Amino acid sequence: MTITSRRIGTLGAALLALALPTVAPAQQQSELTRHMGIDQKLGATVPKDAVFHDETGSERTFGSVLQGRPVLLVPIRLTCNGGCLLIRDNLQKVLYRAEHPNERKLVKKEGPNVLQVGKDLDVVFLSLDPREQPADGAKLKAEFKKKVGYEAEPVMVLTGSLDQIQKVTKAIGFRYLFDPQRDILNNATGTALITPNGHVSAYTVGNSLQTIVLERGLDLAKKDEIGSLADESDKFGCIELGRTVLARRGKIEAAYTGAGVVFIAGFAFWIGSMLRNERKQNQDLGGQPGGA
Numbered sequence: 321m322t323i324t325s326r327r328i329g330t331l332g333a334a335l336l337a338l339a340l341p342t343v344a345p346a347q348q349q350s351e352l353t354r355h356m357g358i359d360q361k362l363g364a365t366v367p368k369d370a371v372f373h374d375e376t377g378s379e380r381t382f383g384s385v386l387q388g389r390p391v392l393l394v395p396i397r398l399t400c401n402g403g404c405l406l407i408r409d410n411l412q413k414v415l416y417r418a419e420h421p422n423e424r425k426l427v428k429k430e431g432p433n434v435l436q437v438g439k440d441l442d443v444v445f446l447s448l449d450p451r452e453q454p455a456d457g458a459k460l461k462a463e464f465k466k467k468v469g470y471e472a473e474p475v476m477v478l479t480g481s482l483d484q485i486q487k488v489t490k491a492i493g494f495r496y497l498f499d500p501q502r503d504i505l506n507n508a509t510g511t512a513l514i515t516p517n518g519h520v521s522a523y524t525v526g527n528s529l530q531t532i533v534l535e536r537g538l539d540l541a542k543k544d545e546i547g548s549l550a551d552e553s554d555k556f557g558c559i560e561l562g563r564t565v566l567a568r569r570g571k572i573e574a575a576y577t578g579a580g581v582v583f584i585a586g587f588a589f590w591i592g593s594m595l596r597n598e599r600k601q602n603q604d605l606g607g608q609p610g611g612a
Contacts, residue, residue, distance in 0.1 A: 364520045373454050374476055375476065391444050392442070395488075395496075445477045492514075505558075508555065508556065509556045515544045
């Protein structure tokens with residue numbers, strides 16, 4: 321290593337030490353994500369005695385939702401227009417393709433379709449917000465049926481009190497933050513596939529819903545078998561910052577962290593350029609005898 325290389329290395333270490341604190345907060349568990357996430361509790365039993373109201377206003381226990389078919393449980397805020405809306409839209413697309421297979425431009429597999437709601441599985445949306453009412457569920461269901469093209473009643477939407485909601489979410493490992501005073505509800509998006517006997521068979525994490533993944537999960541769930549852990553590389557959080565001050569703070573922290581990343585990337589490029597120039601000079605001079 322040449323003297324110039326040593327100087328660059330020393331300077332780089334010093335400047336990186338100053339820049340890394342801006343990146344550290346992004347690597348640590350933030351306050352926003354500490355209370356939200358999906359702990360995959362494969363094999364866990366859902367509380368069948370949890371009490372809710374369906375979209376018609378009728379009282380239902382969670383056990384009554386299990387009607388001999390696997391249940392795709394989707395915990396969301398019904399009136400959310402963020403991540404919860406994205407997972408709803410993606411689910412609608414998957415089920416629409418299953419309901420209307422002849423409209424596919426390319427059929428990738430042969431054999432019967434196993435994603436027919438009301439026949440192969442049931443879809444249940446669980447409201448995470450205890451302030452939401454059956455009317456909110458009825459609106460979501462009507463929109464969902466229209467977009468998928470259902471004529472029957474294969475989808476159910478449940479609303480209930482906070483203790484009953486959390487009775488289910490804790491059992492299946494969905495952690496979320498609900499603060500009614502600040503009008504905040506932060507949650508991770510995903511689904512849980514429940515067997516006909518009420519056991520968690522599989523998960524999807526994030527907004528992406530792939531037909532082949534759901535089909536494989538259903539094949540196990542209908543036999544009351546437990547699948548493997550879901551891929552978490554597409555984790556997604558639906559975050560509401562509530563008050564303006566929190567929104568500003570979030571933007572500032574994001575900008576601060578982003579500036580640190582940009583600085584390090586730029587500095588790394590500068591170091592690389594310096595070292596390349598030095599090597600070129602050494603080659604032009606025939607190299608430095610003795611090294612070091």
